[in-house]
Amino acid sequence: MRPLLLLTFLCSAAHAQPTPEDARRVFETADQIARQDNSDLWGVSLAGPIVLVDPETRRAVSDTPAPGFEYIGGLWTGMLPDSIGLANTAFRFGSSYRTMLLWPAPDDESDLRRLVAHELWHRVQQDIGFPMSGPTNEHLGTRDGRYLLQLEMRALAVALQDPDNPLPLQDALGFRALRYAQFDTAQEEERSLLMHEGLAQYTGASLAGVSAADARQHASKALGESEADPSFVRSFAYALGPAYGLLLDIHRPGWTRIATPERDLRDLFDLPPRAAPDPTRYGGEALAASEDSREATRLARLDAVMERYVTGTVLFLKFDNMNVSFDPGQVEILPGHGSIYQSMTLTDAWGKLTVTGGALIKSDWSGVAVPAPYPVGGEMVTEGYQLELDPAWEIVCEPGVCLVRRAPKSK
DSSP states (O other), X not given: OOOOEEOEXXXXXXXXXXXXXXXXXXXXXXXXXXXXXXXXXTSSOOOOOEEEEOTTTOEEEESSOOTTOEEETTXXXXXXXXXXXXXXXXXXXXXXXXXXXXXXXXXXXXXXXXXXXXXXXXXXXXXXTOOOOOOOOGGGGSHHHHHHHHHHHHHHHHHHHSTTOHHHHHHHHHHHHHHHHHOTTHHHHHXXXXXXXXXXXXXXXXXXXXXXXXXXXXXXHHHHHHTXXXXXXTTHXXXXXXXXXXXXXXXXXXXXXXXXXXXXXXXXXXXXXXXXXXXXXXXXXXXXXXXXXXXXXXXXXXXXXXXXXXXSOEEEEEOSSOEEEEOTTSEEEETTTEEEESSEXXXXXXXXXXXXXXXXXXXXXXXXXXXXXXXXXXXXXXXXXXXXXXXXXXXXXXXXXXXXXXXXXXX
């Protein structure tokens, strides 16, 4: 049975929020990370203003003054405007560039430190020369791109478990070289996202408050778990960043001070890649069969996917001042048309779109397409998403497409 979500309009929500004790724990963790790092990792302090926000209500707590917030019990509390997208991220609010952390925070202390350090790095990354950039990496949605990436990840996981043995690392670099030789855009696109999310994830791993050996073990485990991600086009950087960074800590101590946006992490090793790495060392035969089956399934459902997002009647929401948060492991490429985000929350002038069953963001980032709403029992119903439409906007349907536009002003 198809899931049905009613088309709703914006309304106020109950004002829930983390307790002051919850917020202080997060703020104190961030302060501890910055003091213990003491600018050693990147040459700059990671300390800075933080906002902890409940994504259900937009109720937020800040450790510093913020626009419209009240000072209560040593903290500042208030509501984040609808114009600000909610995510674990860095964002500008008032005159300050701040770290945003979504509630609830992880209970485990090491996991909390990984998350907080990751987002603290995003706040300073542009100051140290690493602009925020997230290219599509469409090649990692193909059969061969996925196959060679997973072989690289498997070899890298072995290298983390036995860092004194250079051969698995050379295999990982070799599989990466094979992928780059096959796909023209791979090197530039992977490097760009690796410098963005990979370095942030490495920062979290480095400052998690665990030993170097435990950090490598955690990174190795994460590589294995990442194979379960439905898509690698964005999630690969979260897995590769800590792995390569922690190995560089051994092979090239102090590498963070010479890293640049133009230089791939993997080029900082003095080891040459293996010219012909052996896939059978890493379960290559079974992996190839699995990827063949996956590709056959993808091709079989391609017509249905095209009907849902391109050739059928769709609702197209144009981007004007868009903010988005999404699961990077749930992004699928639809070649020639854009990327399908299986789960996502997006805001713009027209309101808020919450996606649970897929939405297509166009390749040129002009807007997002979802199946058009349809009437059921006198109600307009949507499939796989919920649209909270601002009352100043309306949906207008033409043959093949529905659009949102500002509603005419009543006289």
